[in-house]
């Protein structure tokens with residue numbers, strides 16, 4: 001029998017803990033066999049703790065890792081999303097391919113440590129600092145792909161359609177010159193990435209937002225696109241909802257539902273400001289939403305209608321977006337805490353009537369399957385045919401120490417563990433062992449150099 005055998009005291013399979021689990025990773029990097037209730041055969045590697053599937057970080061702008069923690073001071077009377085965006089552009093306008101690779105490699109090592117094994121890059125940095133194209137239009141995309149390969153995380157690249165500064169503005173602002181694309185360019189970038197033959201790399205497309213792309217361009221992008229993920233920022237800010245209403249007479253999610261041909265390929269990123277009718281329309285379409293709790297909190301976006309989206313059965317992935325946090329337990333905690341503060345209740349996301357009284361398990365289960373879809377995978381998690389990814393919990397971490405096994409996921413999300421994931425496997429290979437990432441000290445060293453270069457210039 002080919003492949004490699006692993007055995008775990010327990011593993012999270014089909015939404016619950018199973019005991020004494022044998023897992024065989026095939027030589028193709030996918031699960032070939034998973035059985036619970038099996039004694040460990042002598043040739044199996046016994047894993048050091050309970051096993052969870054890895055999660056997809058379904059929304060990332062890797063370069064924004066370079067100013068996490070650096071926009072937390074108010075230096076004008078008004079500090080909101082739009083003033084934050086102006087600061088973000090200062091990094092976007094300066095970063096080189098080498099610096100982007102260094103920043104992204106650090107980020108991706110941190111994402112692995114935070115329990116993600118795949119990341120979706122909503123990638124709109126395309127051109128040189130002066131706005132002219134690189135000789136290879138994929139120069140900055142390769143910087144990200146190389147960073148992902150450096151640390152061993154899976155990467156879904158989503159080149160972004162970005163052609164105008166607002167609903168009534170025909171072109172981009174000068175400080176958006178590195179982002180300029182049209183539908184044909186995005187399709188060419190997507191083909192170049194998808195056909196690269198690089199392992200652990202796949203590609204879909206993205207539309208920056210309805211304000212940044214005209215309806216005719218969106219239609220050209222989608223024409224004959226095929227079965228790849230389509231991501232779009234939508235309804236993150238109330239100003240965007242107001243502008244969309246003014247320009248089209250419809251709210252942004254409503255416009256997408258009516259005009260974009262939403263289906264299961266589509267991922268609506270943020271979807272913060274929604275109505276009951278919009279949620280129902282998205283549910284009928286099969287599209288998913290990607291909620292980014294830490295970034296939405298950091299930017300003061302507002303609260304998504306989490307009970308509404310969950311109740312409607314809409315697939316709900318999570319993303320770390322601007323990377324002010326880089327671990328999914330923290331994203332799920334903030335997702336639930338926002339709702340508790342808003343509704344003045346506890347365990348808002350639990351569904352005892354549906355047999356799921358555990359908040360963490362319900363949110364994790366939703367994010368697991370929806371994340372796989374958002375990254376373009378038909379199968380995801382600890383199941384035969386899915387990519388052989390897993391997380392080994394460190395039950396010696398003080399926050400997990402001595403807990404009953406069936407409460408481990410609850411504590412992982414709501415007891416703020418320091419270093420919960422001991423080992424991380426991606427496609428049958430270890431990307432992190434005993435808390436040590438692949439790539440060693442070169443990754444933080446290169447990151448520190450890039451950060452000094454970026455910030456010395458301010």
Ligand SMILES: [Zn+2]
Pocket residue numbers: 059061122233269321
């Ligand atoms: Zn974003």
